[in-house]
Structure formats: structure tokens, C-alpha cells
Amino acid sequence: MASKVVDLRSDTVTKPSEAMRAAMAAAEVDDDVVGVDPTAQRFQAEMAALMGKEDALFVPSGTMGNLISVLVHCDVRGSEAILGDNSHIHVYENGGISTIGGVHPKTVRNNPDGTMDVDKIVAAIRHPDLHYPTTRLICLENTHGNSGGKCLSVEYTDKVGEIAKSHGLKLHIDGARIFNASVALGVPVDRLVKAADSVSVCLSKGLGAPVGSVIVGSKDFIEKAKILRKTLGGGMRQVGVLCAAAHVAIRDTVGKLADDHRKARALAEGLKKIKHITVDPASVETNMVFFDIVDPRISPDNLCQVLEQHNVLAMPASSKSIRFVLHYQISDSDVEYALTCVEKAFEELLKGGARLEPLANGTTRSSYGH
Numbered sequence: 440m441a442s443k444v445v446d447l448r449s450d451t452v453t454k455p456s457e458a459m460r461a462a463m464a465a466a467e468v469d470d471d472v473v474g475v476d477p478t479a480q481r482f483q484a485e486m487a488a489l490m491g492k493e494d495a496l497f498v499p500s501g502t503m504g505n506l507i508s509v510l511v512h513c514d515v516r517g518s519e520a521i522l523g524d525n526s527h528i529h530v531y532e533n534g535g536i537s538t539i540g541g542v543h544p545k546t547v548r549n550n551p552d553g554t555m556d557v558d559k560i561v562a563a564i565r566h567p568d569l570h571y572p573t574t575r576l577i578c579l580e581n582t583h584g585n586s587g588g589k590c591l592s593v594e595y596t597d598k599v600g601e602i603a604k605s606h607g608l609k610l611h612i613d614g615a616r617i618f619n620a621s622v623a624l625g626v627p628v629d630r631l632v633k634a635a636d637s638v639s640v641c642l643s644k645g646l647g648a649p650v651g652s653v654i655v656g657s658k659d660f661i662e663k664a665k666i667l668r669k670t671l672g673g674g675m676r677q678v679g680v681l682c683a684a685a686h687v688a689i690r691d692t693v694g695k696l697a698d699d700h701r702k703a704r705a706l707a708e709g710l711k712k713i714k715h716i717t718v719d720p721a722s723v724e725t726n727m728v729f730f731d732i733v734d735p736r737i738s739p740d741n742l743c744q745v746l747e748q749h750n751v752l753a754m755p756a757s758s759k760s761i762r763f764v765l766h767y768q769i770s771d772s773d774v775e776y777a778l779t780c781v782e783k784a785f786e787e788l789l790k791g792g793a794r795l796e797p798l799a800n801g802t803t804r805s806s807y808g809h
């Protein structure tokens with residue numbers, strides 16, 4: 440049994456590297472509320488340039504990055520945002536755009552590839568009517584988490600951008616994993632998001648920073664975003680400690696994302712050989728692998744419990760599927776080890792040899808998904 444834990448629950452589990460920790464310790468800092476933290480200022484300028492936008496703002500999380508972005512674009516009561524019915528903003532952010540921002544969500548069905556049909560987006564745009572909210576924003580998500588880490592193409596993004604512009608709307612991209620999309624598509628990240636008025640980029644996922652996201656947009660947008668961040672309690676003080684790690688993440692880890700994608704495809708190919716599983720390796724575009732358990736006697740909870748006994752961590756993604764997420768702290772030998780553990784887990788479960796702890800009052804394990 441491996442002494443180390445092979446953690447495939449998410450790419451949010453990445454731990455800061457030694458280089459990040461050293462940068463954090465050495466960071467030049469100051470109070471970013473009273474004045475300006477110099478390291479934050481440098482990092483924000485770096486990210487604005489990298490993403491091809493006028494300005495940038497470090498925020499504590501992707502959830503706050505999305506919330507701030509939606510609320511800046513939808514700053515008038517009665518606003519509506521068009522977004523995917525399976526999007527992270529709609530499914531996993533506590534309905535914050537509504538409960539905190541009073542913004543009405545207008546969902547459009549997400550296709551399996553993470554897109555929304557453009558004709559359905561257009562149909563969702565409200566025409567002026569006393570009965571209706573006012574559409575002000577369209578939100579995309581790239582890569583699309585609940586669709587298996589699928590990439591939205593630059594052509595599709597530009598098309599939605601044209602629709603937004605022609606209807607006087609703004610476009611926000613939840614770009615939690617935009618660098619995964621850029622690397623997988625072979626499109627420079629600034630080109631991929633050119634049509635967007637704002638982007639929220641997670642530094643704390645596959646890029647490996649300990650905390651945080653960054654939102655990018657126009658100077659006017661970022662000025663409003665900074666005020667809203669403070670309103671939400673996001674005044675960051677000596678935030679250079681975190682921005683120093685984030686700078687190292689951008690410098691050191693973007694170049695490793697292609698390897699994460701390679702390992703994800705290798706994992707999917709290995710899973711395909713296990714008879715109790717259905718998986719489509721060809722559908723793996725980035726760092727996520729979703730697979731179904733075909734034996735109804737075994738639940739994702741069962742399998743995750745037994746995998747955990749073998750030091751492999753994963754999360755159920757639905758009542759019959761499991762999600763594995765690759766990141767640069769998972770090695771090729773970890774992938775091989777995980778595959779042998781999946782096979783062993785099925786053997787143990789089917790022979791009845793696995794000791795399954797009853798889950799507390801029937802709850803399921805924390806899962807990413809429905």
C-alpha cells in the first residue's frame with residue numbers, strides 16, 4: 440500500500456510548492472486596503488497583461504470572483520444573467536448572485552460539451568416588457584466542470600461575444616480552469632478570452648497556488664470590482680503573501696497542465712479495461728475523468744470508501760459515476776497505483792470482503808455533482 444495518499448478528488452487539493460512557500464516568506468507586502476500591496480500590484484498587472492485585459496484584481500476564491508463579476512455587470516435592480524443550467528455559478532455557488540446580488544438567473548441547458556446552443560441563448564434574451572427582468576449578462580464556463588472539463592472553443596466564445604455585443608449585453612467567463620482550456624486547445628489564453636468583458640481565473644486549482652483567484656477586465660470594471668470585494672469583506676491587507684505564491688504558480692505550473700491532460704487520458708484508458716466501468720477516453724479533453732459503475736450492486740460511495748482504504752481519494756459525481764481529477768502532484772506511478780486499487784476495490788466489494796462503514800444518517804460522501 441502506498442504510504443502517500445493519491446488524491447484525485449479535485450485539482451483544488453494541490454499543495455503549495457517549496458518555491459511558492461519561499462516566495463510567500465520573502466514577499467514584499469503592505470496594506471492593500473489603506474494603500475497598495477506592491478506584490479499584489481505587480482501580480483495583478485502581470486495577470487492583466489497575460490489575459491489581454493486592462494486591469495486585474497486578486498480575490499480570495501473563484502466563487503467570489505464570479506459573484507463580484509456578475510454583480511458589477513448587473514448593478515441595476517431587476518437584472519438577469521443568462522447562464523448554463525449545469526454551470527458552477529448556478530449549481531455550486533449557493534445562489535449567491537441572487538441571494539446577495541438580487542440578480543435573476545435565466546438558465547439555458549448546457550450541452551454535454553459545456554456549451555449552450557447560441558439560438559437558445561438568443562431566445563433567452565428578454566425584450567423590454569413590464570413583466571420581465573432585464574437581461575444584462577451572459578456567463579460561460581471554460582473548461583466546463585460538470586461536463587467533464589470540456590473546452591469551449593475560441594470560435595464559440597467569439598460567437599457568444601458577438602451575440603452579447605449586438606444585444607448590448609456583457610460577457611463573463613468563469614475561467615476557473617481557463618489555462619487548462621488554453622493548453623488543450625493550443626490557443627493563447629488572451630485570445631481565448633478576447634470576447635469577454637470579464638474573466639475569473641482560479642489560481643488555486645491545477646495551477647497549484649494555495650489560495651485565490653484573479654478577475655480581469657477593463658479598468659472601470661476592476662475599479663467597481665475592488666469596491667464590491669471590500670463590501671463583501673474581501674479587503675485583503677498584506678495580500679502580497681498570496682500573490683507571491685500565485686505568481687510562482689503562473690510561472691511554474693501552466694507548463695505542466697498538458698501533462699495533467701496526458702495522465703487523465705492514460706487513466707481513462709486504464710479504466711476502460713476494467714469490466715465494471717464504462718468510460719470514454721476520447722471524451723477526456725483536459726484533467727478530468729468521469730466514469731460510470733455498471734454494476735448496480737456497487738455505488739460510487741462504496742467504491743470511494745474502499746479506494747480510501749487503499750489511500751486513493753475520489754469523489755462521487757452522481758448516483759452512478761465517479762470523478763477523478765488530475766493535477767501536477769499526481770505522478771504516472773500514482774495513476775498506475777490508482778488503477779490497481781480500482782480493480783482491487785471491485786474484487787473486494789464483489790466478494791463481500793470490503794468493510795464498508797455505514798455513512799452517517801444515510802448521507803452520501805461529499806460529492807461534486809448531483
Ligand SMILES: Cc1ncc(COP(=O)(O)O)c(C=O)c1O
Nearest residue numbers: 500501502503527580584613615
Ligand atoms: C468551474 C468552477 N468555477 C468556480 C469554482 C469556485 O472556485 P472556489 O472553489 O475557489 O470558490 C470552481 C471550483 O471550486 C469551479 O470548478
Ligand SMILES: C[C@@H](O)[C@H](N)C(=O)O
Nearest residue numbers: 449450451531584807
Ligand atoms: C467542487 C467544486 O466547487 C470544485 N470547483 C471542484 O471542481 O472540485
